[in-house]
Amino acid sequence: MDLYLDTAEDAAWQDLMPTGLFKGITTNPLLAHRAGLTYPDIDWTTKARQARDLGAHELHAQVFGPVESYVDWADKLYEAGSKAGLRTVVKIPMTPEGIRSVPVIKSLDGPILMTAIYHPKQIFVAKALNADFAAPYFGRMDEAGLPALDMLEQMNVIADGHPRILVASLRSADQMLALATRGLDCFTLSPDIARSLLSDPLTQEAAAAFEAAASNTGL
Known part of the structure; x- marks a missing residue:
């Protein structure tokens, strides 16, 4: 699991x-x-080095602005990763x-992730584009009244490991549990959900x- x-x-x-x-x-x-x-002002080389120093192997960041600027921005992100010594996506x-924009970005020989996915049909596109990751917005799908669990399961079957389904927009660890029992094993987690994994009252x-037993103070 990643x-x-x-x-x-x-x-x-x-x-x-x-x-x-x-x-x-x-x-x-x-x-x-x-x-x-301010997103356009972010120094991605500094961010990539910070992520690496904290133990990250990958840093994923999103294109923005006019579509004509996507390729230049992608090139800078890949270069930032190369300088920092980690994989940028x-x-x-x-x-x-x-x-x-994908064919030209792919010509830079770096990994890509197709994001803001809401329907299994979009996995056909991600697969045909040879994307490395596809990120469905599970929480938003569920809140929109879509059968999100079934749709994510369909996406996972269609992808068959490539692209990797990276589930985003989770609202709770319980949603993560429901998805994991259906075969999903790659998730993005907000800090709040991440912290919820670290402790349990009974533990x-x-x-x-x-x-208390080790210090002989009783149970």
């Missing part, structure tokens, strides 16, 4: 990456805005404009009992 931390918040990177749970970090303009960052929205109670 987990990715889904945030641009520096404090969350510092807090959660050292746990060793995460293969990498994913972000986009909306997450950067929430973190108080270019996220491209599954829009007609985004799809048309904490048991650990406290062990410590």
Whole structure:
């Protein structure tokens, strides 16, 4: 199973990456805005080095602006990853404009992720484009009244391992559990969901009992 931390918040990177749970970090303009960052001003070489120093093997970031600028931006992200010594992945929205930009971006020989996926038919496109990842927005699909669990299962069958289905927009660890029992094994997690995986009240109670026994203070 591969987990990715889904945030641009520096404090969350510092807090959660050292746990060793995460293969990498994913972000986009909306997450950067929430973190108080101006997306066009981000120094991706610095960000990539920070991610590497915290143990990340991959950094996923999303194109933005006029579609004509996608290729130049993607080239800079790949270069940032090369300088930092980690794999950078270019996220491209599954829009007609985004799809048309893929062949030229692919010519740069770096990995791509097709994002903002809402329907299994879009996996046909991602597969035909030879995308490395496809990211369905599970939480948003569920909130829109779509049969999200069944649709994600269909996506996983269609992809058959390539592209890798990277489930995004999760709302809880319970959603992650439901998806994992249907064969999904690659997730982006918000800091809140990531922290919810780190502890359980009964586990904490048991650990406290062990410590009490070890110190002879009783149970």
